[in-house]
Amino acid sequence: MSKEKIPYKIYLSENEMPTAWYNLRADMKNKPAPLLNPATLKPMEAADLAPVFCDELIAQELDDTTPFFAIPEEVLTYYKMFRPSPLIRAYFLEKQLDTPAKIYYKFEGNNTSGSHKLNSALAQAYYAKKQGLKGVTTETGAGQWGTALSMACAYFDLDCKVYMVKVSYEQKPFRREVMRTYGASVTPSPSMETEVGRKILEAHPGTNGSLGCAISEAVEKATETPGYRYVLGSVLNQVLLHQSVIGLETKTALDKYGVKPDIIIGCAGGGSNLGGLIAPFMGEKLRGEADYRFIAVEPASCPSLTRGRFAYDYCDTGMVCPLAKMYTLGSGFMPASNHAGGLRYHGMNTVLSQLYADGVMEAVSVKQTSVFEAAEQFARAEGILPAPESSHAIRAAIDEALKCKETGEEKTILFGLTGTGYFDMVAYEKFHDGNMSDYVPTDEEIAGNLAGLPKVD
Numbered sequence: 001m002s003k004e005k006i007p008y009k010i011y012l013s014e015n016e017m018p019t020a021w022y023n024l025r026a027d028m029k030n031k032p033a034p035l036l037n038p039a040t041l042k043p044m045e046a047a048d049l050a051p052v053f054c055d056e057l058i059a060q061e062l063d064d065t066t067p068f069f070a071i072p073e074e075v076l077t078y079y080k081m082f083r084p085s086p087l088i089r090a091y092f093l094e095k096q097l098d099t100p101a102k103i104y105y106k107f108e109g110n111n112t113s114g115s116h117k118l119n120s121a122l123a124q125a126y127y128a129k130k131q132g133l134k135g136v137t138t139e140t141g142a143g144q145w146g147t148a149l150s151m152a153c154a155y156f157d158l159d160c161k162v163y164m165v166k167v168s169y170e171q172k173p174f175r176r177e178v179m180r181t182y183g184a185s186v187t188p189s190p191s192m193e194t195e196v197g198r199k200i201l202e203a204h205p206g207t208n209g210s211l212g213c214a215i216s217e218a219v220e221k222a223t224e225t226p227g228y229r230y231v232l233g234s235v236l237n238q239v240l241l242h243q244s245v246i247g248l249e250t251k252t253a254l255d256k257y258g259v260k261p262d263i264i265i266g267c268a269g270g271g272s273n274l275g276g277l278i279a280p281f282m283g284e285k286l287r288g289e290a291d292y293r294f295i296a297v298e299p300a301s302c303p304s305l306t307r308g309r310f311a312y313d314y315c316d317t318g319m320v321c322p323l324a325k326m327y328t329l330g331s332g333f334m335p336a337s338n339h340a341g342g343l344r345y346h347g348m349n350t351v352l353s354q355l356y357a358d359g360v361m362e363a364v365s366v367k368q369t370s371v372f373e374a375a376e377q378f379a380r381a382e383g384i385l386p387a388p389e390s391s392h393a394i395r396a397a398i399d400e401a402l403k404c405k406e407t408g409e410e411k412t413i414l415f416g417l418t419g420t421g422y423f424d425m426v427a428y429e430k431f432h433d434g435n436m437s438d439y440v441p442t443d444e445e446i447a448g449n450l451a452g453l454p455k456v457d
């Protein structure tokens, strides 16, 4: 189809929205390794997970074979308030880069939480409510997940308790207030409220906190409070399942115009947006129906795929969560305190880890100053103020488009623009004032952390 026929924004109508989530695991020959019980090192059964997670979410978590899960009507109804999200052709960016490449991005920042996380928050809050629970606990780093969950809990009338990584709690007071506006209570982590928080504070007084540590606190609180369960905004397979709505919509929109991407790019923290965006495309690749290049983009300061080890590790710093076989930097890994771009989780979702180990997905790491350069270039061309996390994908998309400029290839590049950056102005300010530096961990630092991995078989 000619270039002129593709609109700037490809919107779907409500009745073109997917009515079921797609479970990529059903099409994987090499299934992701099972979660292990940290006490027995045996595969986790539903009963082991029941004190921590909601029952239906456990069923989704453990299901490697069912290809589709119907999206509950209540969730679909709320989805319609902010979905389908637009798929945008980056004509302005293409022009500025003077590239023959065609660039598309799926924009998930069109809701108050400002990111894709609301897609899974709604599903998780719905199942918690359906189970008759009083509330949920969670952790949040930069605050997008906590905000999304607060919105979902307000909608489904659930109590919401958020442990927010301390450095973010202090640097992003507005995020905190948004969450409280939706009725959540927000505690800086590590806190004195939990056993694990007190232990971590004793061992590392003055710590900035980490996601792994906030997870431990939220899990402890959930298991000790009757009527509560813990919910997680990334990393788990159930979250990738919910986020498949991103990829399904994207595929429907591209198919409408007969567009087939050559390269699909997503930023990778715990892996949920990337896993959701690529799901239907990767399914085609695994079934031998089509071929695509997939690129995961991670920060050079927290490079789990590109420099971590594929091994069983704890999902949290406090070592109370199950072990997952994933690319990891070690559960004690904390990115340097000057790291401003999010995506600071030490591990990676097990599905994406397996796909990367199998060689069907690539990964690159990028330095934060180059990420903010890309963010600024994108903002000036396309108008949207991107989240630093999303800007990792922008960086890689621009780099691929510039390669096309050199070779003259007209590749089609698709990337996930996961959210907006309005609450990240402290980081942008650092970049503008020239106070942002790039910290890349040394091989010794990484090896030191990996030496502490649990010994499993």
Ligand SMILES: *Cc1c(COP(=O)(O)O)cnc(C)c1O
Binding pocket: 114, 115, 116, 117, 144, 145, 233, 234, 235, 267, 268, 269, 270, 271, 272, 273, 274, 343, 387, 389, 390, 418, 419, 420
């Ligand atoms: C949380 C978040 C990410 C990273 O999480 P994934 O689970 O890896 O997708 C990326 N972008 C934004 C805007 C986020 O809020």
